[in-house]
Every structure is written in structure tokens, then in C-alpha cells.
Amino acid sequence: MSSVKTIKAWFQIHKWTSLICTAFLLMLCVTGLPLIFHEEIEALEGKPRLARAVAEGTPKTSLDLRAEQALKKYPKKVIRFVYWDEHEPNTTTFSLSDSVMAPPDSYTTVIVDDHTAEILDEPKTQEGFMYVMLQLHTDMFMGIGGKLFLGLMGLLFVAAIVSGIMLYGPIMKRFDFGMIRTQRSTRLKWLDMHNLLGVVTIAWATVVGFTGVINTLSEVVLGLWQMGQLAEMTAPYKNASPLTGKLSSLDEAMAIAAKAAPDMEPSIITYPGTMFTSKHHYAIFVKGKTPLTKRIIKPALIDAKTGKLTDIRAMPWFVNALFISEPLHFGDYGGLPLKILWALFDIATIIVLGSGLYLWFARNKATKAHLARMDESQKEILTLITQDGKI
């Protein structure tokens, strides 16, 4: 293929992949902007640190007591998950539902103080501006279908970046980096801006785009893990009789998990019967302590009747890939300055998308004008011919 043909082919790929995904990508960039700062925005909404101030050395209450307090408030509900929010130190969060089988989005959140075991807050997590932004950003309120669709748009975005790279070389061959032709025409100015901002943000946009695609596969990853490793780990319990009576102690289960994974800390406990464990086990997911190893979790399965550890394993690579891609998509792993940079890159991407759209319109207009001129001249020729030849 001649090089002109190759360039034309890449241009067509760039045009079509971009045209299809741009509207959705603009929506993702705009809704993503407040999401970057969700912690700061929530802090501005006036939520102080929840935990009560206590004298140094005050012992923590037992986890079993805290669970009891949460259940006392909602005697008809059951606990499904217990977790620790690292932004609310000295608190424990309980997620309760009408039954373990209730839909994933049907839950009540109760935050309990570690030292006093009193209920501090019951945040409404499923309403408000940030909730709408998050839902639009993850699945446009359309569940897994919407999520996977956005994943597809993300793949097109990555394809648009690759084809854009293939066009950048030929265009810039005769120019210096950073050139913006401001005097010639608005179209050229925006073409140069599009190229400059696009090429400068390549690495960030590719990483955030691709990790976004991986995030859309979370349900798929969960399903694969349930069918694979979780099924293997709980195989001996496959035909065991249903769990009845009082469950074993959470505190003991925590102590056992801590012994099995000494350098790690607990991140979440899932109750028997939930989708992250068997019908007979607490699964205590423990995590490392650095920003990276914090994302690599290990499930420790503890028999909720006998209170004994039955298995602890490292997660398969595809689960780790999902969890590592989360921070790389959110930009929440390097303090406020990183978030600000994330927002700047996000805005630069909005400009790249917007200018791309403008260039397509402007080019269309230019082509149409060109065609119109050709039409006119052809009419003239035709008139000449007809007059001449007296047809």
C-alpha cells in the first residue's frame, strides 16, 4: 500500500472510531471531573470526622459488640458486609440488607464507633449529585448492559488514540513540536491544538481509558472468580447441610486471619451466603499496606460454625489486574496534587474531543463548499456544451 493510502486508511479509522465514541467520552470526562474530587466535595458538604475523640490508649470495643449494635438498630435485617473506610479512622462500617439474597443495590449503611460502639452515622449513599454522576459514569443507570457498552466505547477511544498517533507523524513531519498556526484559519489553529494536546496526553489518556475498560469488566471478573477459585476453595462444603444457629465470633475470625496473613490488614468481611463467599464461610479479605499492595487482596475463608480457617489464597491474576486498574483510573492514590493533575488531563481530553468534533464539522463544511463549487462549474460546462452543441 502506498503511504498516501495508508494515511488515508488511518484517517478513516480515526474519524469513525472517534465519531462513534466522542459523545459518550465527553459525558465520561464531564461526569468524571467531580468524581475525581468526591472526597473533597463530600468534606465540603460539611461532614466532620465521625469517630469520637477518646483519650490515648482507650481500648477498642469488640467487633462482635459493634455488629450487635448495628443489628439492634435494624433487628429485621442481616449483616452482609463489614468494612473499614480508610478516610474514617476508628470506625467500622456495616452493610445490612433484608436478607443475604437481596439485590446488591438494596442495603442500609451503618457506621459504628470503634471505641464506644455507638452508631455514628447512616449515610444515604444512593442519592444526591455525586450518586447521579457516579451512576452516569459507570453504567448510565442501565446496569451491566450500560457498563459493558461504555467499555466498548472505551475500546473505541483507545483505537482512536492509536490511529491518532499514526496520523501525528505524517502531519508533523515538516513542523516543529508545539506549533500552533494561529494566523491562518480557525480550523488550522484547532487542528494544531488538537494535535498538541492529544500527543501530550497520550500516555495518561491510554492508561485511564484502558483501565476504565477493565473496570467495566468487574461483573465478568467476579463471575470468573466465583466459578474458579472460590468454587475450588469451598468444594469440600458443596454438599454440607445449611448453616443454622449463631455464627462464630467475628473477633476470633479476625484474629485467625491476622495470624494467617501477618503483614496484612483486613479490608472487608463478607458474611456466609453473599456473593463473595460460600454459604458456610466468612470471607475475610486482607490487603497489603503500600498503595500498590493495598490493591492486592487475599481471601481467608473461615468456617462460620467452627470458627476455623479452611483456606487462604492469593487471588488470580485477572482479579489483581482489576483492582490495580482501579486507582489508575480514579487518580486517588497520590494526594490532592495528583487529583488536580488528573482534572487538568481530563480537561485537556475534553478539549481534544471537542476540537476533534469541531474539525469534523469544519472539514465537512469545507468539503461541501468544495463540492458545491464543483457543481457550479459543472453546470456552467454543461450549459456551455448544450448551447454549443444545441442538444
Place this chain on the structure above:
Amino acid sequence: MQNVFWKVWQIPLLLSVLSLIGLISALTGDEFWDLLSWLTLGIPMLVIVFFAVKHGRAVKR
């Protein structure tokens, strides 16, 4: 051919490598690694500002 490729891509490649270092460094640790990520990811943004201002001025003159 080699030279043209290098001329076009040396700055974009450098900025991409810097960005990748920044994206990964904050994952691997805190403090120094956070600082490194702010610097390396800040440079591409400064480059945009530099060229936008440079050409913006050229218009006014």
C-alpha cells in the same frame, strides 16, 4: 527517515515516558513517590501551557 522519526517523536516520547513514571510511582509508595508523580505528570501540563501562551502572544503582536 530515521531522523524525521526522531525529530517528530522525541518530545512526545519523552513526555509519555515521564507520564508513565508519574502514573506508576505514586502507586508504589508515598511521600517521595507522590512528589515524583506530581513533577513528572506536571511537566506535560506545563508544556501545553508554555506553547499555548507562546502562540497566544504571537497573535497579539
